[in-house]
Amino acid sequence: MVPPTEALSRPESNDTLSGISEEAADEALPVYTPRFKRILFVVTEVSASYGRALNPHLGIAMLMAYLDREGFETAVIDLQLGYKIKDVVKKVEEFKPDLLGVTMFSFDFENTYKIINTIKELTHLPLVLGGAHISTVKGEALQRTNADFGVTRDGEITLFQLCAGYPLDQIKSLLWRDEHGKIIENQIRKLNWKLDELPYPAYHKFEMERYIHYIDRRIPLETSRGCPYSCTYCDVKISMGQAFRPRSAEHILGEIKYFYDQGSRFFEIVDDVFTMDLERAKKVMASGQIEWMKNC
Numbered sequence: 001m002v003p004p005t006e007a008l009s010r011p012e013s014n015d016t017l018s019g020i021s022e023e024a025a026d027e028a029l030p031v032y033t034p035r036f037k038r039i040l041f042v043v044t045e046v047s048a049s050y051g052r053a054l055n056p057h058l059g060i061a062m063l064m065a066y067l068d069r070e071g072f073e074t075a076v077i078d079l080q081l082g083y084k085i086k087d088v089v090k091k092v093e094e095f096k097p098d099l100l101g102v103t104m105f106s107f108d109f110e111n112t113y114k115i116i117n118t119i120k121e122l123t124h125l126p127l128v129l130g131g132a133h134i135s136t137v138k139g140e141a142l143q144r145t146n147a148d149f150g151v152t153r154d155g156e157i158t159l160f161q162l163c164a165g166y167p168l169d170q171i172k173s174l175l176w177r178d179e180h181g182k183i184i185e186n187q188i189r190k191l192n193w194k195l196d197e198l199p200y201p202a203y204h205k206f207e208m209e210r211y212i213h214y215i216d217r218r219i220p221l222e223t224s225r226g227c228p229y230s231c232t233y234c235d236v237k238i239s240m241g242q243a244f245r246p247r248s249a250e251h252i253l254g255e256i257k258y259f260y261d262q263g264s265r266f267f268e269i270v271d272d273v274f275t276m277d278l279e280r281a282k283k284v285m286a287s288g289q290i291e292w293m294k295n296c
């Protein structure tokens, strides 16, 4: 199948937010009073076939790196490591977050909804949901849980704007409840093509030695986001957008070196279509003393 070419290049912006383009609005960085300063992320357990967590959650590692860079305080508790809801409550008492961020897949979602509701009932903290499931079902996730907010697709900028105190009705890709409890689904953000501007994932905030892949010092590596195709069974076009958004080979190699210097020896590429741009893929693979193996 030939990918739609418009999905391979950056679309022109003609969309406005308070009279200026979305990009200009992001860059203008108006100074608001922060809404949340300390964010505790919860990685929910999925009773899939792995038994225990393979890797630290890359999406959450990206969000923590981004928020940390912007001056927020973040921490994470991963329920896949055997932690229970009582441990989340204990972590809340210790870390004292003012926002909880929960990530979830659609797999086992009924069970995850129950976990979310119990966490909310026990902590009474504002709670934001994110991840592939929320991008897919959107407002339904707020209808069926007592979460306060939801974020669809890439989370970095939207979550930053939520924490930084941007007016709720101006935060693109945010799901929220108005004063009457009505669930509002804001307009979706344009895809973020500037992936080289994101910081490297904050893996150091996880209990790295407790993941199965610590055995070969393996970490996930994301060299691009999304996919231009639209296989009917696949969620990526909805959750990450139907476009191939590459990072530059230089930025990727910088990340490999950064983590190699800290002891990582195995980089598991989690992209949907790593070889979409063959020249870029060759550049990454040809540099350094990298041994490659494929897995699926």
Ligand code: B12
Pocket (backbone or CB within 6 Å): 045, 046, 047, 048, 049, 050, 054, 055, 056, 057, 058, 059, 060, 062, 063, 080, 100, 101, 102, 103, 104, 105, 106, 107, 128, 129, 130, 131, 132, 133, 136, 151, 153, 154, 155, 156, 159, 220, 222, 226, 233, 234, 235, 236, 239, 240, 270, 271, 272
């Ligand atoms: C690597 C990967 C895995 C890895 C690691 C999973 C993990 N915990 O991250 C492994 C192999 C373990 C895995 C397993 C499964 N996976 Co998987 N996986 C992927 C893959 C290819 C990349 C994920 C990734 O790291 N992306 C990069 C990071 C940066 O993106 P992200 O995690 O989505 O996070 C961003 C946003 O979603 C958002 N966000 C995420 N969480 C939160 C939380 C908050 C509070 C906020 C505000 C924002 C936010 O912000 C992040 C930064 O931008 C995706 C496909 C894809 N492109 O998304 C499928 C995908 C996520 N997997 C999928 C599935 C179904 C599964 C399994 C359930 C399969 C199964 N039946 O066993 C299992 C679940 C097992 C488990 N215990 O977690 C589906 C999910 C569909 C859905 N609607 O839920 C996807 C989308 C694949 C697909 N083609 O449909 N997976």
Ligand code: SF4
Pocket (backbone or CB within 6 Å): 227, 228, 229, 230, 231, 234, 235, 236, 237, 272, 273
């Ligand atoms: S990521 Fe999804 S849409 Fe893209 S080629 Fe793979 S299965 Fe198809």
